[in-house]
Amino acid sequence: MMIPSVRGTRDILPGEVERWAFVEATARRVFEQYGYFEIRTPIIEREELFSKGTGETTDIVQKEMYAFTDKGGERITLRPEATPSMVRAFVEHALEQAMAVPKLYAIGPMFRYERPQKGRYRQFHQLDVEVFGIADASVDAEVIDLAWSLVSALGISGVDLAINSVGCAACRPAFSAALVAALGDDVGKLCADCQRRAVTNPLRIFDCKVPGDQAVIDALPHSVDYLCGECRQHFDAVRASLDLYRIPYTVSHRLVRGLDYYTRTTFEILSGQIGAQNAILGGGRYDGLVKQLGGPDRVGIGFAAGIERLVLALPEELAVSAPRPDVFVAALGEAARFSSFELLRDLRRAGLNAQIEYEGRSLKSQMKRADRLKAPLVFVLGEDELARGEIGVKHMATSTQESIPRAEAVAYVLRTVGGKR
Numbered sequence: 001m002m003i004p005s006v007r008g009t010r011d012i013l014p015g016e017v018e019r020w021a022f023v024e025a026t027a028r029r030v031f032e033q034y035g036y037f038e039i040r041t042p043i044i045e046r047e048e049l050f051s052k053g054t055g056e057t058t059d060i061v062q063k064e065m066y067a068f069t070d071k072g073g074e075r076i077t078l079r080p081e082a083t084p085s086m087v088r089a090f091v092e093h094a095l096e097q098a099m100a101v102p103k104l105y106a107i108g109p110m111f112r113y114e115r116p117q118k119g120r121y122r123q124f125h126q127l128d129v130e131v132f133g134i135a136d137a138s139v140d141a142e143v144i145d146l147a148w149s150l151v152s153a154l155g156i157s158g159v160d161l162a163i164n165s166v167g168c169a170a171c172r173p174a175f176s177a178a179l180v181a182a183l184g185d186d187v188g189k190l191c192a193d194c195q196r197r198a199v200t201n202p203l204r205i206f207d208c209k210v211p212g213d214q215a216v217i218d219a220l221p222h223s224v225d226y227l228c229g230e231c232r233q234h235f236d237a238v239r240a241s242l243d244l245y246r247i248p249y250t251v252s253h254r255l256v257r258g259l260d261y262y263t264r265t266t267f268e269i270l271s272g273q274i275g276a277q278n279a280i281l282g283g284g285r286y287d288g289l290v291k292q293l294g295g296p297d298r299v300g301i302g303f304a305a306g307i308e309r310l311v312l313a314l315p316e317e318l319a320v321s322a323p324r325p326d327v328f329v330a331a332l333g334e335a336a337r338f339s340s341f342e343l344l345r346d347l348r349r350a351g352l353n354a355q356i357e358y359e360g361r362s363l364k365s366q367m368k369r370a371d372r373l374k375a376p377l378v379f380v381l382g383e384d385e386l387a388r389g390e391i392g393v394k395h396m397a398t399s400t401q402e403s404i405p406r407a408e409a410v411a412y413v414l415r416t417v418g419g420k421r
């Protein structure tokens with residue numbers, strides 16, 4: 001019996017994978033343009049990195065981690081998000097000293113045991129960027145501008161930027177208390193998760209998706225009304241910079257995001273075109289996280305974009321090409337077949353994409369294969385051509401044919417495809 005793939009995971013097949021490659025290449029280009037350097041961190045980490053980093057009271061840590069005890073008795077997890085790993089690497093390798101500006105990006109798979117649906121998977125892939133050590137609001141605006149540039153470089157339209165400020169360690173307790181006070185007796189009307197959140201971490205109530213809870217949640221106080229002077233100033237400065245960049249946004253009071261470490265700025269870019277899972281990227285500032293994870297007292301800010309959702313949001317008409325041969329070599333007869341492998345070698349050594357039919361079938365089936373591979377040129381090598389030191393050339397688009405000397409084969413293809421590469 002065939003063994004199927006694991007629920008919530010997907011094969012990205014030829015045909016779709018080119019769209020992924022386009023997203024990744026565009027992201028690299030834009031990130032590097034903004035001064036970010038790539039980093040690759042492991043897929044497995046110690047479980048406590050996320051229970052301490054992402055937060056004990058978050059859904060990710062409480063319900064969604066692929067955590068296990070390894071053969072040495074260590075608690076290990078597949079990473080559910082990138083930020084704690086990036087912070088760990090920043091601290092572990094003292095990147096503050098090693099890099100002129102610690103601006104990092106990473107691309108890779110994340111794992112969460114969620115209920116799969118369109119745009120939501122158990123293995124999904126993120127583009128992640130993080131900047132460490134800069135507290136000024138101009139960097140918040142630059143990170144949001146980077147996210148905006150990425151989306152527009154991908155040709156994605158119909159998106160909205162939402163921003164909020166969730167305050168800092170100084171002003172958040174008052175906001176939390178205000179939430180609990182405003183909830184009052186309504187707590188009893190909320191779902192079991194929210195009743196738990198009201199005790200452990202009232203801000204998390206904003207993550208609730210249960211339809212029956214929404215009326216109560218919509219009436220709750222707004223974090224921006226509880227900001228201390230410094231957080232208020234910071235938020236105003238971020239907004240002023242976004243205006244300067246001419247990036248349109250709305251302030252969304254419900255945007256507290258599902259992770260514990262956020263401070264001050266949070267933001268998301270939402271798409272109206274990809275269904276219910278409409279957040280294509282999200283991020284924010286996390287000023288206490290580096291210290292909390294055992295590092296120096298350094299601030300940080302970043303965002304993560306879901307590659308699956310970016311691919312879904314790409315314009316339908318985007319032309320991304322799969323690799324295709326520059327030339328197909330067809331051979332007839334044993335001697336010609338032998339010689340055709342030498343020709344193939346010469347073509348490939350010259351950097352060309354050259355393909356062949358391995359099993360010596362009829363010319364007709366070789367031409368059919370060339371056609372399916374979308375080769376623009378076919379070289380035909382038969383006994384006659386071999387004897388004359390020539391090659392027959394067929395241009396597939398026009399069906400025109402000619403003969404050329406074998407010695408000129410490589411130069412001929414280079415000349416023909418040269419302008420198209």
Ligand code: AMP
Binds near residue numbers: 258280281
């Ligand atoms: P988060 O790390 O939860 O802030 O998510 C950042 C981005 O990752 C989201 O905006 C989504 O684009 C993407 N994402 C998060 N969870 C999933 C998932 N289960 N499946 C696909 N994409 C996801």
